Amino acid sequence: MVFNDIRDIYSAELSNEQFARLGAFINRETGIKMPPDKKIMVQARLKKRLKELSIPSFEAYLAYVFGNNGNHSEIIHVFDAISTNKTDFFREPIHFSFLKDHVLPEFKEKRKGSIFKVWSAACSSGEEPYTLAMCVNEFLGVNPSFDYSIFGTDISTLILKMATNGVFTEERVKPAVPAYLVQKYFMKNRDAIKRTFRIVPELRAKVTFNRLNFMDESYHISSKFDVVFCRNVLIYFDRNIQEAVLQKICRNLKPGGYLFHGHSESLLGMDLPLKNVQPTIFQRI
Ligand SMILES: C[S@@+](CC[C@H](N)C(=O)[O-])C[C@H]1O[C@@H](n2cnc3c(N)ncnc32)[C@H](O)[C@@H]1O
Known part of the structure; x- marks a missing residue:
């Protein structure tokens, strides 16, 4: 009609x-x-x-x-x-400091030739996975001994298209990303009127995206991850759903791997194979 x-x-x-x-x-x-x-x-x-x-x-x-x-x-x-897609580069910056200061040095020490794998679950328009890629890439600059990959998933196909494109307005990039990283990892649009930046191809090549609905019975992801960021999405779900989603996510987290959740979310009292390391940071048992 x-x-x-x-x-x-x-x-x-x-x-x-x-x-x-x-x-x-x-x-x-x-x-x-x-x-x-x-x-x-x-x-x-x-x-x-x-x-x-x-x-x-x-x-x-x-x-x-x-x-x-x-x-x-x-x-x-x-x-x-x-879907509410609010996100930012370097959102909740303490998580990226923990990654740089604890998780990456620990991985470097223990890895046995394996690739460092990160899952940005509910990645929205890509700011979170590209921030992760910049942080790992910077670490590799001084520790060039292992490879990495970042996997971003979200329920919204529209937002995933934006994430895959890797194009962001100046207002989203400039205030949030340190200038030396902008210089290194972003290309300015030649058409100055557009005032947009695109993530450089070398970094984009490290990040792949796929649609995933947390409500699916099984996530059909064959990889096990060293790190999962699942931030600022659990808040939209009832507690029983939050727990069920995290139980499924834990199946794809390596023992000793880290889970990061948002500062306005809580895992208190949930039956999960995780131990608390710091507020909002957990480690798979
Ligand atoms: C507020 S954004 C958070 C983005 C990013 N993690 C951050 O912290 O900046 C929440 C994202 O969760 C996604 N989302 C909502 N329900 C979902 C579901 N059932 N499965 C997968 N993603 C979902 C939305 O599409 C949205 O992009």
Whole structure:
């Protein structure tokens, strides 16, 4: 059902019943909590999608999403629209200092020819995995004896496209990244008006991205990681989901490997094969 009168779309409203249906679906599929106070945010974000598709009402949109046993490509757009992707280069900098001062020297000491593997789980637009890549690369500059790889995953395909591109605006790069690292790892766009930077190819080659939904029963990742960053995403889930997600993540963390979580999240009282090393930093038993 496609309409062309754009005025209808501007006035489209998501009813409480429609939000309850959509919210229950989003919660079941992504784990993200959908309390009633998220209705306005969901309405505003999905309205953009209604405009793109020239669909004039949420009733018609929900029929489009849920009709014919579910429109899978549109469901991806729903997840893209509702996910909160706030991130930064060197966010929660204490984690990167711990990596540099403790984790990397320890790995260097103990490694037996293996590659240092890091998983940025819920990596958003790439700032976190590229920060990790810069830190490991800097360590390698003075300890050139091992190789590394960074793996970034997220549920949002839209955000993963941005991450893979590795293009960031000057406002995102300049205040957060030390100038000597900007010089080394970012290329300025030749078109000065654009004021964007792209991560250099050598660093991009070290970082791969893939879509992963934490709600999947199994993550189908064959690698075991030395480090997992799972930061500022657990906060969107109920506690039982947080624990189930972390149990699955722990299966891909090497014994002795480190897990980092966000400063506004807590693992207290959870049944996990981890020991606490520092606030927000755990080690796999
Ligand atoms: C606030 S960002 C955090 C980014 C980064 N880790 C940081 O700390 O800066 C949260 C990310 O979690 C992702 N996310 C939400 N639900 C998810 C799920 N069920 N599976 C995988 N990723 C999810 C979102 O798409 C979003 O990019």
